[in-house]
Structure formats: structure tokens, C-alpha cells
Amino acid sequence: MLGDILHPVTETPRNLFPVEFLYFIHNYMNKPLFMWAGGKTKMIKHYLPHMPSEVKSYCEPFFGGGAMFIHVMTKYNPDRAVINDINQDIMRIYRAIKTDYKNFITFVDALESKYLPLSKPDRKKMYYETRYMHAWHYGHWCNTQEAATLYFLLKTGFNGVYQLNHNTNGRYGTPAGLLNQKDKVYDRNVLQWWNNVLQQTEICSRDWKDVVDMEDDTFYFCDPPYRQSFANYGHSFTDDMCKELIQFCDSKSNVMLCNRDDDEWFADQHHTMNTTNFDANYTVGRKGKKEAKEILLWKTA
Numbered sequence: 001m002l003g004d005i006l007h008p009v010t011e012t013p014r015n016l017f018p019v020e021f022l023y024f025i026h027n028y029m030n031k032p033l034f035m036w037a038g039g040k041t042k043m044i045k046h047y048l049p050h051m052p053s054e055v056k057s058y059c060e061p062f063f064g065g066g067a068m069f070i071h072v073m074t075k076y077n078p079d080r081a082v083i084n085d086i087n088q089d090i091m092r093i094y095r096a097i098k099t100d101y102k103n104f105i106t107f108v109d110a111l112e113s114k115y116l117p118l119s120k121p122d123r124k125k126m127y128y129e130t131r132y133m134h135a136w137h138y139g140h141w142c143n144t145q146e147a148a149t150l151y152f153l154l155k156t157g158f159n160g161v162y163q164l165n166h167n168t169n170g171r172y173g174t175p176a177g178l179l180n181q182k183d184k185v186y187d188r189n190v191l192q193w194w195n196n197v198l199q200q201t202e203i204c205s206r207d208w209k210d211v212v213d214m215e216d217d218t219f220y221f222c223d224p225p226y227r228q229s230f231a232n233y234g235h236s237f238t239d240d241m242c243k244e245l246i247q248f249c250d251s252k253s254n255v256m257l258c259n260r261d262d263d264e265w266f267a268d269q270h271h272t273m274n275t276t277n278f279d280a281n282y283t284v285g286r287k288g289k290k291e292a293k294e295i296l297l298w299k300t301a
């Protein structure tokens, strides 16, 4: 099993395959359910050298697409895992996949089979009609239909941008994506993986401070919104909030905190964590790329 190959105590497979190859395979098989601005899939390789040797209890208070969760569940299989994001709409997706999987699939499949045979202009029309229904008519839907519809929109919308608009009732209002899917909108194997792994996971949707009171040996992975980013996911995260988070992380012995660090703001903050910087590229608009500096603050056992 891949989980065995990735387990830290299985020396032989580790020696047989370079770590980069293992993580390519791992990321290929288990993926975030949807693209999410600030998602950490590509950054995980930089965090690996600083990961704890074991994780019995795991908490990810700023979950988004949960790139680190995938890694932790695959490699460490902790006894307890708590995931949280203040965005109730996306956490409803995880909850529906955990507790009402069959109906979730039925709703998404109905949208998918209506969408796939359409021409591009008709797909676009369907996307905006579905977005309109999600914005204004969700009150008539059960939680699972609401979650499945948002999931469909995230899979067909523009590139992991989560935009809230006045004209979509303050709800999901991202424009359509390229709409060029060939034979599927989502990967059932990925959904199945999430359904399995969420059975042993507590799902919350609150402010981060409400979920971080856990066992002493808990490994916390904290990936708050980037400082000074326009992508605030509908909830701003000020520098004062960031300072509070730094203080919390500093009081723990098994913790990682990541962010952008273009202005070296973190160097002026008082804490005792280790820090490591990385160069990263991020996408701007449909084609552009911009270079950025990222920071990882960490203390692990």
C-alpha cells in the first residue's frame, strides 16, 4: 500500500524511490477535492524535512483544500484529526461527503450528465444558471444538494478563485472557467478517498481559536490567509490576528505556520520557532505568474 511506502519506518522502499517520486505518486492518487487559492499542494515538498516523526493527533484550523491533511492522513494515519475552516460553505462539502455520500454523488452526477454533452456556450449558460440557483434558491435545498452544487461550481468555475459577489447574494460568485472538460467533471476515486478518510475526522466550521484546544502532542498545521492578500475568502485576516496566531503557535511544541513573506514582517515578530524561507510562483489572472517569498515557522518533535 502507498501508505506503507510512505511510512517513515519502512526504510527499504524509501531507499528504493527518491522522495520526490513518492510524493508525485502520492499527490497523483490523493488530491484536494477542488482548487483553492493559497492551496499548499506544491509547497508540501518544502515542509517535509521539518515534519514531526509521528502524528497521533492532528489539527488543521485553516483547512481550505486540505493539502497537508492528505499528506498527514496518508503518511501518519493519526488516531484523531480535526479539520476546520471559517468558510461554512466549503466545510458543508466535506460534511456531505462524510455523512451523505450516495446522495452527494447523485446530485453531482445529475449536474455532470446535464453539462458534459453541451457545447461551450451552453455550458457557460448552465454554469451561470446553476450559480444563480445556488445564490438565490438554496433555501429550498437540503444541505447535501447545496454542497454538491457548490462542488460542481468549484470544479467548473475559474481556477480555484473563491469570489463572493453582491449580485450573487453575497455567496459564491466566481466566473465560469475554461469549461473544456472532456469526459468528466470530477474524479470519483478522489471523492471515494475523501469519503473514507473523513469517517475518522471531526469537521468544524468556526474561528480557528475555537478548535485548537486539543491534546498536548497534537500537530497543528496553520495556513491562514496570506497577509495583505486580496484573496481573503470573505473573511479578512489582519496583522493583529496573525500576531495572535503566532503567539498560539509559539506556545505549542508540534506546529507549523506558513504564509507569504515578501516584506520580511515575520522577522520582526517575537517568537521562538524555527523559520525557513522558500521561493514560490503564484498565478495571477488567466496566464500571468508572479514570484513570491514564502515562510514556514515550525517547531516539531
Ligand SMILES: C[S@@+](CC[C@H](N)C(=O)[O-])C[C@H]1O[C@@H](n2cnc3c(N)ncnc32)[C@H](O)[C@@H]1O
Residues within 6 Å of the ligand: 032, 036, 037, 038, 039, 040, 041, 061, 062, 063, 064, 065, 066, 067, 068, 084, 085, 086, 087, 206, 207, 208, 209, 223, 224, 225, 226, 232, 233, 235, 236, 237
Ligand atoms: C491559505 S487558505 C488555506 C489553504 C489550505 N492550506 C490548502 O492547502 O488548500 C486559508 C483558509 O483560512 C480560512 N480562514 C480565514 N479566516 C479564518 C479564521 N478566522 N478561522 C478559520 N479559518 C479561516 C479561509 O477560509 C481559507 O480557506
